[in-house]
Amino acid sequence: MKFTSEQCLDDGVVEREFILDGIPGILWTPGSASASAPARLILLGHPGGLHKMYPRLAARARHSAAEGFASATIELPGSGDRPRSAAAEQARADLHRALAAGGPVDDEIIDRLVLPLVDTAVPEWRAALDSILSLPEIGGPVGYSGGVIAIGIRLAVVEPRIRAALLFAGSFVPLTMFEEARQVTIPLQVLLQWDDEGNDRQMALDLFDAFGSREKTLHANMGGHTGVPQFEGDAGNRFFARHLSGCLSTCLCS
Amino acid sequence: MKFTSEQCLDDGVVEREFILDGIPGILWTPGSASASAPARLILLGHPGGLHKMYPRLAARARHSAAEGFASATIELPGSGDRPRSAAAEQARADLHRALAAGGPVDDEIIDRLVLPLVDTAVPEWRAALDSILSLPEIGGPVGYSGGVIAIGIRLAVVEPRIRAALLFAGSFVPLTMFEEARQVTIPLQVLLQWDDEGNDRQMALDLFDAFGSREKTLHANMGGHTGVPQFEGDAGNRFFARHLSGCLSTCLCS
Numbered sequence: 001m002k003f004t005s006e007q008c009l010d011d012g013v014v015e016r017e018f019i020l021d022g023i024p025g026i027l028w029t030p031g032s033a034s035a036s037a038p039a040r041l042i043l044l045g046h047p048g049g050l051h052k053m054y055p056r057l058a059a060r061a062r063h064s065a066a067e068g069f070a071s072a073t074i075e076l077p078g079s080g081d082r083p084r085s086a087a088a089e090q091a092r093a094d095l096h097r098a099l100a101a102g103g104p105v106d107d108e109i110i111d112r113l114v115l116p117l118v119d120t121a122v123p124e125w126r127a128a129l130d131s132i133l134s135l136p137e138i139g140g141p142v143g144y145s146g147g148v149i150a151i152g153i154r155l156a157v158v159e160p161r162i163r164a165a166l167l168f169a170g171s172f173v174p175l176t177m178f179e180e181a182r183q184v185t186i187p188l189q190v191l192l193q194w195d196d197e198g199n200d201r202q203m204a205l206d207l208f209d210a211f212g213s214r215e216k217t218l219h220a221n222m223g224g225h226t227g228v229p230q231f232e233g234d235a236g237n238r239f240f241a242r243h244l245s246g247c248l249s250t251c252l253c254s
Numbered sequence: 255m256k257f258t259s260e261q262c263l264d265d266g267v268v269e270r271e272f273i274l275d276g277i278p279g280i281l282w283t284p285g286s287a288s289a290s291a292p293a294r295l296i297l298l299g300h301p302g303g304l305h306k307m308y309p310r311l312a313a314r315a316r317h318s319a320a321e322g323f324a325s326a327t328i329e330l331p332g333s334g335d336r337p338r339s340a341a342a343e344q345a346r347a348d349l350h351r352a353l354a355a356g357g358p359v360d361d362e363i364i365d366r367l368v369l370p371l372v373d374t375a376v377p378e379w380r381a382a383l384d385s386i387l388s389l390p391e392i393g394g395p396v397g398y399s400g401g402v403i404a405i406g407i408r409l410a411v412v413e414p415r416i417r418a419a420l421l422f423a424g425s426f427v428p429l430t431m432f433e434e435a436r437q438v439t440i441p442l443q444v445l446l447q448w449d450d451e452g453n454d455r456q457m458a459l460d461l462f463d464a465f466g467s468r469e470k471t472l473h474a475n476m477g478g479h480t481g482v483p484q485f486e487g488d489a490g491n492r493f494f495a496r497h498l499s500g501c502l503s504t505c506l507c508s
Contacts, residue, residue, distance in 0.1 A: 194463070194472075205459070208474070209448070215483070218448075218474035220462070229469070231496065235489065242485065 001131040013065045015058070020131055023124055024050060024081060025074035028061035029137055032068060038139030039070035040244045041132060043125060043155075043162070045146030047171065048079030060145070060233070067237040069244075070138050074128050076148075077120040088116065095172075099198075110172040114150050118177075122154045129161060143240045147171050149207075156184045164188070164243035166236050169204035170196050170225050181210040188216040189239045191232060196225045255385040267319045269312070274385055277378055278304060278335060279328035282315035283391055286322060292393030293324035294498045295386060297379060297409075297416070299400030301425065302333030314399070314487070321491040323498075324392050328382050330402075331374040342370065349426075353452075364426040368404050372431075376408045383415060397494045401425050403461075410438045418442070418497035420490050423458035424450050424479050435464040442470040443493045445486060450479045 005017040012031030017024065033039035042064050046053045050073065061071035075081070078088045091113035098105045132138055141163035144152050152167045157180050165184075169192045188211055192204050208218050217239075221229050259271040266285030271278065287293035296318050300307045304327065315325035329335070332342045345367035352359045386392055395417035398406050406421045411434050419438075423446045442465055446458050462472050471493075475483050 214476060216476055217483075218472065220472035220474070222468060222470055229471075231492070234492070238485075238488070 001128075009058075009062065011062060011065070013062055015061075020074065020128055021124075022082075023074050023128070025072060025128060026050065026054075026057070026061075027070065027072045027132060027138075028058070028065060029070045030065035030068055033070060033137040035136035038137055039068060040142070040240075041129075041138050041140065042069050042071045042143040042145050042240060043129070044071050044073040045144060045148060045152055045168075046073060046076070047147055048076035050075045050080045052080075063233045064145075064237060064240070067241055069143075069237075069240060071145075072128065072132050074124060077117060077124070085116070088113065105172065107175055111174045111176070114148070114172055114174050115176070117148065118150050118154050121148075121151050122158065125151070125155060126159055129159070133161070141244050143244055145236060145240075149173060150177050153177055153180050153184060156186055156188075162186065164240060166191065166239055168228075169193075169207065170199045173203065173207055178207065178210045181207055182212045184211050185213055187239075187243050188213045189236065190216065190218045191228060192218060192220040193225055193227060194220050194222050195227075198225055255382075263312075263316065265316060265319070267316055269315075274328070274382055275378075276336075277328050277382075279326060279382060280304065280308075280311070280315075281324065281326045281386060281392075282312070282319060283324045284319035284322055287324060287391040289390035292391055293322060294395065294397075294494075295383075295392050296323050296325045296397040296399050296494060296498075297383070298325050298327040299398060299402060299406055299422070300327060300330075301401055302330035304329045304334045306334075317487045318399075318491060318494070321495055323397075323491075323494060325399075326382065326386050328378060331371060331378070339370070342367065359426065361429055365428045365430070368402070368426055368428050369430070371402065372404050372408050375402075375405050376412065379405070379409060380413055383413070387415070395498050397498055399490060399494075403427060404431050407431055407434050407438060410440055410442075416440065418494060420445065420493055422482075423447075423461065424453045427457065427461055432461065432464045435461055436466045438465050439467055441493075441497050442467045443490065444470065444472045445482060446472060446474040447479055447481055448474050448476050449481075452479055 001018050001020045003016045003018045007015050009015055014029045016027045030039055044057055057073055064071050078085045094109045095113055140161050142161045144155050144162050144165040147168040148171050149167050150173055152165050155162055156165050164187045166189045169190055190208050255272050255274045257270045257272045261269050263269055268283045270281045284293055298311055311327055318325050332339045348363045394415050396415045398409055398416050398419040401422040402425050403421050404427055406419050409416055410419050418441045420443045423444055444462050
């Protein structure tokens with residue numbers, strides 16, 4: 001992991017851009033983080049395109065830093081400055097054509113779009129976790145926050161360092177991932193925008209029902225995809241404070 | 255309103271039982287409340303039977319008192335020590351028979367059970383509000399918290415002093431009350447227990463959808479009717495702090 005820039009934001013948060021195996025990423029560390037008091041880490045999921053998403057990601061990271069959390073994100077495969085995949089571009093074009101036609105979207109389009117993305121992205125997020133957790137100012141356990149929800153589901157199943165996830169129900173989920181959702185056992189908070197045009201509400205409720213976690217909470221709010229109310233930022237901080245607190249990666253919590 | 259007992263609980267909360275027009279009730283006031291700094295009030299809804307419900311009501315009141323809120327509740331018509339109504343007893347018996355038979359419950363049974371309860375209880379809660387808000391140590395605006403959800407809906411529509419409601423989706427709702435739900439415009443937080451045996455989940459989701467409020471949030475958690483997680487108490491406090499704060503009944507907030 002090579003840091004390529006560093007700036008101190010006005011609330012004392014240190015923002016560093018990095019490159020890891022050719023993948024760009026950003027790490028935000030609260031001013032309080034140090035080798036003797038490492039900050040717990042939240043991975044910030046997003047739909048791809050770090051430049052475009054930067055304002056919202058930075059706002060989420062700074063809000064979490066106020067609670068003492070570090071945040072990190074990496075670019076998704078095929079997004080931003082990363083090389084495009086012809087198959088993914090074709091699937092995306094097919095998706096947009098289906099949406100423009102106003103009809104339902106074939107499951108096979110969603111599979112072609114999302115499954116390769118999950119298969120490629122998840123090992124990249126895990127590798128990023130290896131590097132970031134090796135920094136002395138960052139500790140565990142780790143939370144995952146955001147979309148793409150299918151990436152969050154897979155990470156929750158395969159990555160034991162992730163102890164809690166705040167998932168955004170607002171992207172397409174391949175039907176096969178419902179089976180993976182049943183294997184998720186970590187505490188979940190799921191955000192659903194009730195009037196999200198691009199999101200099938202009933203499918204989101206079915207997915208919430210499918211999760212195997214004993215503690216899972218659905219927070220449904222009014223408004224469209226980007227209209228998540230500000231108070232959910234506070235609710236997210238409290239969710240992670242409840243599940244990531246008091247226990248760094250070196251301790252024996254279970 | 256005549257106070258019949260007063261005790262100071264170990265967290266400084268003053269608990270007073272009262273009788274108002276023959277109806278028993280309880281008022282909890284935080285230690286910080288005084289004529290110069292009146293406490294905002296939360297009405298605590300419940301399914302009837304103050305004695306049986308006392309432990310849970312007192313716990314909710316003390317949790318709210320930690321945030322500076324006073325809480326009050328009154329006995330429901332036909333419950334606890336109050337005279338029974340033959341029609342309500344018949345409706346209740348018909349309901350239990352339908353539930354025991356495992357079949358669906360006829361709408362007309364729910365109408366017979368709930369509509370007269372709402373019609374009688376709501377004016378009683380409003381009269382209690384008149385008396386309690388006349389105490390110098392209690393101020394407005396007011397919140398409503400709990401069930402019977404049909405009572406909360408009617409109060410939210412007809413009682414302008416109630417500015418926010420935290421409703422428990424877990425009791426029968428007559429179909430005609432969906433129309434009243436559309437008239438509710440105050441901020442709502444709705445709690446749904448996902449595995450509540452006695453509650454139709456889809457009907458609860460439809461009711462949430464029907465509410466006319468621009469700010470409404472659904473918090474769905476795992477478990478049965480009485481399994482609301484403890485962290486929802488904190489979430490409720492923050493909901494009311496957001497909507498009842500900084501503004502007593504004498505101020506001109508809108």
